[in-house]
Amino acid sequence: MSAATILTSVLAHGGRTGRYGEFTIVYMHGCTFITTPMEFMQMNNWARGRVSCGNPSRDRTTFIERFETVLARSGSGVATRGNRSVLSRIVKAMKASSVTLEEWMIPRDLDAGMEMKRPKGWISPAMARAAAAAAAVVAAPAVLVASAVGAIEAALPLPLPVANDPVPVVVTPLLPK
Numbered sequence: 001m002s003a004a005t006i007l008t009s010v011l012a013h014g015g016r017t018g019r020y021g022e023f024t025i026v027y028m029h030g031c032t033f034i035t036t037p038m039e040f041m042q043m044n045n046w047a048r049g050r051v052s053c054g055n056p057s058r059d060r061t062t063f064i065e066r067f068e069t070v071l072a073r074s075g076s077g078v079a080t081r082g083n084r085s086v087l088s089r090i091v092k093a094m095k096a097s098s099v100t101l102e103e104w105m106i107p108r109d110l111d112a113g114m115e116m117k118r119p120k121g122w123i124s125p126a127m128a129r130a131a132a133a134a135a136a137v138v139a140a141p142a143v144l145v146a147s148a149v150g151a152i153e154a155a156l157p158l159p160l161p162v163a164n165d166p167v168p169v170v171v172t173p174l175l176p177k
Helices: 006-010 037-048 056-065 084-096 125-139 150-155
Strands: 016-019 024-028 031-035
Touching: 006 037, 006 056, 024 037, 031 037, 031 056
Parallel strands: none
Antiparallel strands: 016 024, 024 031
């Protein structure tokens, strides 16, 4: 006798699937959800190759947690999750297939943009660091430090930045090879 797989454990007791073009409805004992056909095929193949732990509830949880896109039925004990554009595409396909939308846990503003509105005058941390560094270069006096080629660098006349200059000028001398 062969060992039971997670797939046979999950679909036992009347579990089945139904494919409706753009989406697949997965019916399991005490749980129903919708996902994409491609994702269901991938998880189906994964579950077919895994041995069941012997606890059907744990097998169902393990199976469902592997899905990225889940549109849950109300009262099924599963949360809707996934990319908003993929969920929106599934909902549009459900409308086209005349599936009743009231029994599914569809996010309210699914088609609304998720653009975060920033407060007026907000500056990103990276821009704040760059502005602080630029202010430090303009305000600090220029110091020439001698290094291995310090004698050549020290001999070159470099324009020193002035605190009131509108645009700081940085000159890098070319050294002979």
